[in-house]
Amino acid sequence: MNLEKVVFGFFVLLAATLNFGFFIGDIDDPVLHNPYELFAAVVVNLIATVLKFGDRTQIGAVHLATSLVADLQLIGAALMYGYAVYVSSAGMTAGWTASVVSLSGGALLANLVSVVLLVVETVSFHRR
């Protein structure tokens, strides 16, 4: 067992599941989307991105790209959330919630690709 692979798989999968947890539920209902979950998704995604640094293989490059996409969308979602709560006078309306959640939905897609890559990598790995 390779500890590095365990940590890597753990963070990639956790990033996807947290993202999914935040995304699931009515898209415009703020009660169903916990901001702490969004925060956790951002942090775990950042860690997963850094873990993918410095891999020279082709699959490693695609891994990094998907993580960067997920980061971009999740940070965008967090910024929109912050704007809705602190700046806009209306607060977390249904419209703002929908925007935040749909951005996290985009990140979820990228995270799913990451997981698929992880699975592909694992399946194509032959134990010698």
Place this chain on the structure above:
Amino acid sequence: MRTPPAVAVGQAGRDDRWHRRAARRVAASSAAQASAAIFLVMRRMRAPLIVLIGIFAISVLGLTLIPGQDGEGRPWRMGFFDAFYIMSYTASTIGFGEIPHPFTYNQRMWVTISIYLTVVGWAYAIGSLLSLLQDRAFRQALALQHFTRKVARLREPFVLIAGYGRTGELLGHSLDALGRQFVVLDRDPERIDALELDSYHADVPGLPADARDPGHLAVAGLDHPACEAVVALTNDEEANLAVVMAAALLRPELPVIARVTSRALEERMRAFGGPSTVNPFDRFGDHLGLALRAPASYQLLTWLESGPGAELPARGSPPRTGHWIVCGYGRLGRELTADLRAEGLEVTVVEPRAAGDEDDDLVVGDPAEPDVLRQVDLVRSVGFVAGTDNDTTNLSLVAAARRGNPSLFIGARQNQAANAPLFAAMEVDALLVPSEVIAHEVYAQLATPLLWRFLREMPARGDAWAAEVIDRLTALCGERLEALWKVRLSPEDAPALPGWLASGRATLGDLMRNPEDREQPLHAVVLLVLRGHEATVAPEPDFVLAVGDELLLAGWGAARRALEIVLEVDAVREYVVTGRRVPSSWIWRRLSPAGRTAGTTEGRTAEPADR
């Protein structure tokens, strides 16, 4: 080439493609080396970055979870944005204070813990980054990438110089003075630093890397389409052979010039497509032979080979008959003795160590000993060459020989550039500086193909002819060779000329006049005219020029600019050739058709055409 002509053309094409691909592969592998170090850096930054992200996440989360109070004492929870904002300025030690409301004790305890955590996290991350930036492998990788980018961006033709010792430096300055671009490889990083400190007009890319590695050669532009020649000048004969091999195999069409000092290696190099080799000892022997036969030819040769800005060297007069003494029977001694004997001179060799091969006139003994010099009959000798590979020995030999016979013709070998003032003070008649001989020879081959051709044809013309060319040069251009350049009389390069050239009365004398005042000569001399494959050396003023001729000129920089104007502007050419002033601007040409037909008198009185 090596394939017989019977082989189909398709074969040659495939060969060519194969070479291209091989070169590209070599370059790619070297570029991968460069990016490997970048990946290593990213990999090493993983741990510090993750620690930093983790610490931030924990601190921010804690702040949002700990209950607080607002201004009126009502319970209040900090949001993510406030928490992130507070942690950001706290971690970076800016510290704006407790906002938006004063903290409770719970919060202050948490912030205290977070301050220590985040400061440690930042220090770790920044420390790792700084130490990585100073990492030798990383800096080398950056230098390699920088160099690769610079070489790839070169658009004008350039020369690839492998080995930037004293020779490379001299050659570099000559090429730079000609406005030619070059790229340098040297194993010694100090030499590359010296290159960067040197004052070149052009930005010269240099890489501290071993030229024996084809990957480094490829990065330095061996596979670049603008690479026009490869020069191998390292101290290491094997390395020069490796460069010749790499160039011959990857870019067989490129001219290669290599420094070489042994015959055996020269033969091994010739196996690779016939590169041009320069052996300084062989050349010195040839030059001394030429100096014996034709002092003026030798003077002209050294003057033109010395590059732009060279002073006219003094004309030596080595004794043509008599007895010579050569000290040191190494590589130089052997070449020199053979060359002098070929000129029909008697030579005695003095060598401290007994050589394996027999020679009738070999005196074994330390030439510094008075007995030995007496034995070789110094008093009745005419020439003396101190040719050992030790400068101190050579200087003391010269001094001893002078004391024994003040009228001797003295030749000496200078090995170290630092000793140049000592040899200059000795006023040696013929000085061999191997690095200079190589640099001059390579320069002559690279400067323009016409100069090389001129220097090859010149010795056959005899001494009196060379003396006359020197007189012509010094009369027109003074004793300093300012510029040496090539002009092609094609319709593209000389748009003002074709009509006049086609008349069949276009003599060289008419062209070489000053465009300011045609009674004055242009301060330049045509050394060679190349028509097709036929070369005319130092043509007379009544030489008739034709379209497509290539001219090699030596003279003032101002003359070069003046000639360019003559070649390009019709009105100036008309004045220079016929003495008529014709208007050059479009409007004046439209307005004064009468002036042109009225003949020379009216043309002369007209206003000078403005250009």
